[in-house]
Amino acid sequence: MNDSLYTDQILIEKCKKGDQEAFDLLVRRYENKVYQYAYRLTQNQEDAADVASETFIRMYNSLKNFRGESQLSTWLYRVVSNVFYDFRKKERSHDHLPLEIPTDEGESEMERPLEDPNSVDMDEHILKMERNRILMNAIKQLPEYQRVMVVLFHVEDRPYEEIAQIMDMPLGTVKSRLNRARAALREILEPHLELFGLEGSPNEQISR
Amino acid sequence: MHCEQIKTLLTDYLDGSIDQAMRQLIDSHLQNCAGCQRELNALRILWSELPQLPPVDPPAFLHERIMSRVEAQQTRQTQTQRAGFWDWIRGYRQAFAGAGVMAVLLLTLFAVNPGNMVGSGLFPGIQKRDEKPTETLGQPVTLVWEGVQVNWEEGFPALVVGTRQGVEAKLEWSQDGKAFQTIWKGTLNPNQQFEMPLGWLRQIPGSKVNANVLRWTQGSQTKVLFVPTGFSASEIADLRLRDTFTNALKVIAAQYQQTIIWETDSLSENPYVVLDARNATCEAAIEKLIQGAFQLTKRDGHWVITKL
């Protein structure tokens, strides 16, 4: 079966008739995307692979009810988000970790001091990597709902309308929640903002 | 405006989702304020770098893991659903072994919540019904209930709702009948059909029983549904358990594979009950549970519990 020949809808119809190969193709088509999103949320290879697996189990179980009213990708975003909430809930019930307190690991990484961030010869590439690391850590500290919001909008680049569909919320709610999530992220990044101010003017001494 | 106010608006400013007058205000402030200017630069980098996070390589085992898990789940589905339920019932049986007194009691309320839960008033006595359910169990059934249906296709239930008027609605799920979490929330437009496959509910970690508690709220109306999620049904069974009232309804729904609908006001009172129903039909088991304090009727192949 040639992957590119079939639309999602055709593959879904084949799946409904019990075509395993069609299901395999659907998984191959979306596993990378699903994994990327799951990884941004969980920030852990094992967890992301587990979330992806559970997502496709749910897809398998629900395909016969899939009516094609929304894009499969939109629907998958929603399932990944829900699986992620479930995983976190399970994790919490094991660890007895309160909802919004970052793990020790996250904390210590966030607090790790940088070698003189104002140094003029700090390589732009290293700087960018360091920003990425800090960004990922900051996202990890957001509560689940806000994390999903920020990742969908800023990392996955989904428009408001699609997020509204994914999260089953009115557009206005999406916007206000996203604003809250961004403010929270900005707050978490407070100690590191100098790092973000450096770009474009690496020679400028920033005093705060 | 103060810097603090300006700073809260800067993300919108970058998005362009801010009106012209406000934009001009911010522009003029930015010209004279190095602090806000710095904040703006930082935010610009922050929001522009998030989409540029380098993609991560999926692990080599990803496809294999997904496919093997899906496959494992397929084969497990029929076997363990059943086994899990019986293990659970067996656990209760063991817990009750030797407690001869229990056998005498058809239904006992435990005073868990004596303040608002008084046994005598709520469950005054037993009223047995003689009719037996007439439909063939295990057949696809449809629940029609004020616009809400639970459809069964090949053992997979799906909730289907349609309304004639636009209305705010909400579907919630609960493990214990107490803490509900929202599955779906939105506006139902006139003549629009909302459909939610419920097969995935059996995937929920820690779910012990093959029935789920769902709460459908439509406008100001709230109904609670005990929806079985599929394995072969019993016509006659021995049910002995001690649990909360809602969990007892879940067990009955699972055992007989019948959807049970709770149509009275609320489930805020959820007392502990002992149910000892032997050689009982679904109807007899429910009757023993509600002890004539509520009315049990059959509607469109489903059991409906309403106020007397």
Ligand SMILES: [Zn+2]
């Ligand atoms: Zn200012």
